[in-house]
Amino acid sequence: MNETARAAIVTGVAGDVEIRSYDLPRPGPGEFVLEVELCGMCGTDAHIYRGRLDSVRFPALLGHEIVGRLTVLGEGVRADHAGRPIEVGDRVGVFPALSCGRCYQCTVRGRPGSCPERRPSYGFASPADRPPYLTGGFATHLYASNAGTVFYRTDLDPAVAVLQEPLSVALHGLERSRVRIGSTVVVQGVGAIGLMAVVAARAAGAARIVAVGRPPVRLELAAALGADEVVDIDRVTDPARRAHAVRDALGESRGADAVIGTAGSPAAFTEAIGLVADGGTLAELGNFTDRGTVPFNPFSDLLKRDITIAGVYGAGPDMQRRYHSALTLLQRGGLPFDQVVSHRVPLSGARRALEALGGDYRLDDREIVKLAIDPRA
Ligand SMILES: [Zn+2]
Ligand SMILES: [Zn+2]
Missing domain, CATH: 3.90.180.10 (Medium-chain alcohol dehydrogenases, catalytic domain)
Incomplete structure (x- = not known):
């Protein structure tokens, strides 16, 4: 030594x-x-x-x-x-x-x-x-x-x-997103947290997971970790067209039961709200620091659609349980974690x-x- x-x-x-x-x-x-x-x-x-x-x-x-x-x-x-x-x-x-x-x-x-x-x-x-x-x-x-x-x-x-720490953050997002067996899920952003959110959603029994982000190398890894479809935002640059592409990939024109937002820009937050099906949930992890504000209509963006928006700050103040869960999930293996x-x-x-x-x-x-x-x- x-x-x-x-x-x-x-x-x-x-x-x-x-x-x-x-x-x-x-x-x-x-x-x-x-x-x-x-x-x-x-x-x-x-x-x-x-x-x-x-x-x-x-x-x-x-x-x-x-x-x-x-x-x-x-x-x-x-x-x-x-x-x-x-x-x-x-x-x-x-x-x-x-x-x-x-x-x-x-x-x-x-x-x-x-x-x-x-x-x-x-x-x-x-x-x-x-x-x-x-x-x-x-x-x-x-x-x-x-x-x-x-x-x-x-x-x-x-x-x-x-990966124990980023996975514990993703598990916090997953819990707050209320993903359950059979849910349709959009994971927005494919950085380390987004990739771990794909893993978490798959482990929780999501029926269909669409990962939205860039670049191809991270999207490919998202697919290898459990995303059924990916949407490359560099190829579909217009937000309205992108919303269509995501719904097509979901196979569900109403949007996703749960959206896990990890992209981290105010504009992405607005886009994420639009991807949630009525009655569904957005768990927002991405805007972790102050990047500005967005227009938001409490009636048409929230109440009328009966959606839930959860602010998810890191692994949460009660992160210790998730930290342990993350380790057990990694130890279970079966996924290309070593490529992250x-x-x-x-x-x-x-x-x-x-x-x-x-x-x-x-x-x-x-x-x-x-x-x-x-x-x-
Ligand atoms: Zn960290
Ligand atoms: Zn104390």
């Missing part, structure tokens, strides 16, 4: 990313140290990099989709959260947040995300220039400094295990990767499906 660790530190808003070295921490009771094998990078990281998350101050160490091998266990760390024994060398996926489990928000409201005793989440802890160091995944090691951190042992390939991570980037490429995610979604002349930082590369 190396005696020093390295981390990619974002020095300021859209600023330089420096590789800094640290001594390996000695974990106290309930804590542990992990050698990071792979850490997914997502839109949230790109938003933080651009200074769009007030709670994160710079310098910052990002990376919350963390998979690695246990290297040092603090006193009392003997099992994962499911009670399975663990030892040094085991691969685990780490749940980045930790709340108290006792307070009003945790127990009565079922919203541990609002727990007043909540610890700083891994990948969001800042500023990163004071202890505890190494509390984000874009580093060779993670110091799990929150005693009692939730983690699960897994034998999945790291490139599949890092399209780029493995070394620590030194973190800035390039963050800019690509917030930019044209291409890196090394290839379309990004999902980026991950490989600190050992």
Whole structure:
């Protein structure tokens, strides 16, 4: 084991990313140290990099989709959260947040995300220039400094295990969309969350799934992961024609029972409402940051059509159950999950990767499906 660790530190808003070295921490009771094998990078990281998350101050160490091998266990760390024994060398996926489990928000409201005793989440802890160091995944090691951190042992390939977090977001969308056995579903947007929404809808028993998005490489993967039909928005650019194309692909002129919106623009939200059948549901995940407003008629867009619109923020304040479900779904296998991570980037490429995610979604002349930082590369 190396005696020093390295981390990619974002020095300021859209600023330089420096590789800094640290001594390996000695974990106290309930804590542990992990050698990071792979850490997914997502839109949230790109938003933080651009200074769009007030709670994160710079310098910052990002990376919350963390998979690695246990290297040092603090006193009392003997099992994962499911009670399975663990030892040094085991691969685990780490749940980045930790709340108290006792307070009003945790127990009565079922919203541990609002727990007043909540610890700083891994990948969001800042500023990163004071202890505890190494509390984000874009580093060779993670110091799990929150005693009692939730983690699960897994034998999945790291490139599949890092999908646990985006899949848990998609599962939140799925629950709120009320997809059930036999539902017709439109998944709008085929980034990592959209692709995982296809997986979730298929697992939930959807009868027909149409994925709408771009470019062909991600649409092909959507089909491989369970979409029955895809509609390429670069080929059908007019929204009215697109609505027809989607209904044709659904085989249902009335629209979809459920639309899961992951595209992330106000215009896409308007389009998504139009794709819902009367009486159906739109679960909107895409407009995760403020991108502006849209005209909306409460009568004709909502009441008259008896539709439900659910705002779905990330994996939700009660995300822990979904995190576990996501892992079991990935472990069940049978789908080309290993094709979702399209780029493995070394620590030194973190800035390039963050800019690509917030930019044209291409890196090394290839379309990004999902980026991950490989600190050992
Ligand atoms: Zn994420
Ligand atoms: Zn609490």
